[in-house]
Amino acid sequence: MSTVARVLTDEMIEAIKAYIPRYPSKQAVTLPALHIVNDRLRYVPLQAIVEIAEILELAPAQVQDTLSFYGYFKQDKPHGEIRAWVCRSVSCALRGADELLEHMCHKAGLKPGETSANGKLTIEFGECLGACEMAPCILEGEELVADVTHEKADALLAKYK
Amino acid sequence: MAKFEPVLMANMHKADSHTLKVYEAGGGYRGLRKALKEMTPDQVTETVKASGLRGRGGAGFPTGLKWTFLPKNHPGPIYMCINADESEPGTFNNRYLMELDPHQVIEGIILSCYATKAVTAYLYIRVEYPLSRRRLQSAIDECYAAGLLGKNILGTSFSLDIFIHVGAAAYICGEETGLIESLEGKRAWPRIKPPFPAIEGVFRKPTVVNNIETAACVTQIIDRGADWFKTIGVPADPKNPRDPGSYGPKLYCLSGHVNKPGCYEAPLGITCRELINEYGEGIWKGRKGKAAIPGGISMGLLTEAEFDTPLDFAGPGKVGCLGLGTAAVVVMDETVNMVDFLHNSCRFFAHESCGQCTPCREGTHWSLTMLERIKAGKGRLKDLDLLLEIGDSIGIIPGTTICGLSDGAAWPIKNAIRKFRGDFEEYIKRTNPNGYMVTEPVPALLQLGAH
């Protein structure tokens, strides 16, 4: 018997189960379940995989396999309160995105993918965010920041100091 | 050319354009009401077929024809997957539709499901589109409340559910069978075709995959008629019986080095130059153009001299590009070095290859490694031949891979080096004056910090 403490709350379990009637297979609830856990915990620890698998009647390895395919879900520790995705694809790159990402990482003392010491901000690079008319752009949590200058980027960083 | 009146974008400038109230005030759901009352599902399919509509997601397959590939008298269920993964670099027109006119999209989905007898539609949306997701969900909620979705739509025997399914930041989920695998809860490894989704798709049932803009076009075709749709765009080439033509309005995405980037609606067949000058107000900073991506990065490159290419389904292919793709035009001015462009492209595809096929997985990574080496001043002229060898050998077209991602990775390599070879040679000679002629294998890439 596992002695590891349960990580899925009753609320998460209910939220996951609510998706089951939408699909003819429980496995299809894998991504929704990963999002439900990730939205709340900001990561998906291994124990959550085991518990999701139990709800969806899958082997934990199946859930883990799917998770590991997508770069989106962190597993070792939670990402920051806000994830800032700095686009690095072509339209943004033509308007200074690589320099922008470098500037922000330098200023914050972080590498892409790392979280600030106070736990407030994770800086990531993103591939095309689909906002090329606002290049260079950043997706700050759920908010899109358009036409980001280095000054705007500094203001963004200052919010999470 | 008479000034073109936007159709797909006609509603978007209105306040609260995303709400049911505003959509209906502008004539929204008129086509659906008419279809459910007066048309059989087959008549809807026939109308879409007659319109000549071709899918807007990238491949340009005729939509009505795709629907007829579903098995006849199938006991069901049949599924509809709506592709809102929109991750092709340069592309954002689906976002406009979802944020600013979600009901136009939903009306098209309902009509498409009525025509194909699909009982459930899964709308697969990328996680990077939170506003689109919220707008769509509230539009769907409004539809359920108004009897436009759910059981017995508008009092008929037709019922339909639409569920939003959120992706997890992987470009390959836009490939239709990658999408299906992802929706099923697995890694998004594209499937070998056949069987095509129409025969065996999601949950092993017949499935149609259609793009968001395709759905919006269906709405307009049912409301205004197939003949209206055919008055717009480029007619089929009478000398080529296999050309289905390029009919209808198109949402072009314009970005990069133009004065006014944006999403613009124009008839299919506008030239790249017209788009840049008439909609984008020209190249920025008074500079000259050097190159443009004609339809998302996968489609390759137009040189400035090729800017008069019409952006219809047949146009970009005639000048060596892969196709029209997503009609996302990314403009580069004269200061851009093609080494930087190709590095960016290779980095994208190396990051997004799903890793299933060896030629794609290895080819995309080695091309990035070589571009990094070139950028680090260690390039050799020989690398250009090696890059072209990769470009010519990965993809569905040479027959070595399962899906089209690798054709999309190959085209920028082939076009950049073949159309702009001078840029590469000059860069390599300048940055590696003592080693550019070396042809022996490079012994230790890791020591160069190349990858």
Ligand SMILES: Cc1cc2nc3c(=O)[nH]c(=O)nc-3n(C[C@H](O)[C@H](O)[C@H](O)COP(=O)(O)O)c2cc1C
């Ligand atoms: C690598 C790759 C990525 C794709 N991404 C998308 C996408 O994001 N959205 C989309 O609609 N189609 C995308 N497609 C095309 C789909 O496979 C499919 O053709 C399309 O969704 C069908 O819809 P349509 O007929 O309405 O265009 C992609 C194809 C490939 C090979």
Ligand code: SF4
């Ligand atoms: S071609 Fe590339 S992306 Fe497509 S299935 Fe093969 S490895 Fe995956």
